Each structure stands twice: as C-alpha cells, then as structure tokens.
Amino acid sequence: MWPFAFFLLWPIIEIALFVTVGGAIGLGWTLLVIVATGALGVWLMRSQGLRTAERLRREMDALRNPLGPVADGALVLLAAALLVLPGFLTDALGLLLLLPPVRLALTAALARRIRPAQPRGAGDPFDVRARRGDIVIDGDYIEVEPDPDRRPSGWTRH
Secondary structure (H helix, E strand, C coil), X not given: CHHHHHHHHHHHHHHHHHHHHHHHHCHHXXXXXXXXXXXXXXXXXXXXXXXXXXXXXXXXXXXXXXXXXXXXXXXXXXXXXXXXXXXXXXXXXXXXXXXXXXXXHHHHHHHHHCCCCCCCXXXXXXXHHHHCCCXXXXXXXXXXXXXXXXXXXXXXXX
C-alpha cells in the first residue's frame, strides 16, 4: 500500500512545486533551474562513476573493505539521477545527497540495519593482519621459452 501511495503522491507534489515555484520566479527561471540541475546530474554521473571505480580499485589493492567507498559512490550516483529527473523535490533530494555528512549518516544508518552473512569463525576477509601467517603453498612450474617461428597471439606484448 505504501509504495502505491508514494508513487501516487510524488508527481502531485512535483506538480504543486512547479506551479508554486514557477509562479514565484517565472517560467524562464523555472526552466533554467530544471535544465541546469539536469546538466549537473549528467556531469556528476560521468565524473563520479569513474572516480568511484578508481576508489574501489584502491581499496581492493590495499586489502581494505571496499563497501564504504562503494556505498558513497552509489549515493552520489543516486543524487545525480535525482538531479537529472525534472522536479524541485527530486532536485532538493539530489542536492541533499551531495552533502558528505548526509551521505555518511545515511551509509551509517544503512550499515546498522544491513549485516553481511559470514561463515562461522570467519573474520573480516579484508583484514590484512588475518592474512599474515606461515602458510606455504608448494608448487611446481615450468618456464616456457617462446617459439621464434610463431607470431604473438595478440594477448602478449612484444
């Protein structure tokens, strides 16, 4: 019932805001604000997507838990998507999500409610201290000399 009411009320609120704000600032300024926030949202999607991927790679390389940067990046992308959608309520929510303290509070609230399942006795898989130990994996290898008569496959660099 609540999702239905939510999807019914959202456009009504947006229309009411368009009429109210448009009456106060005029049609030209209203359209300018909507187009400007849409452009900001598109720019954020392009720039933050790559930045989030880079932060994820750095966290994984350092063997740290990547969920924080991923959640932060996902919230920035959600903010960008809200900015792209036309409407003053969606723009306000999108701009609110761009504030780092809001994203941090929302991530912390979600982290308290969501717990990942782990096997019994398993610690943090990203904890570097847990990976240190005297484990030795024995193995054999054969060094293969390149064949001078064969052309490289394209998967190798020469």
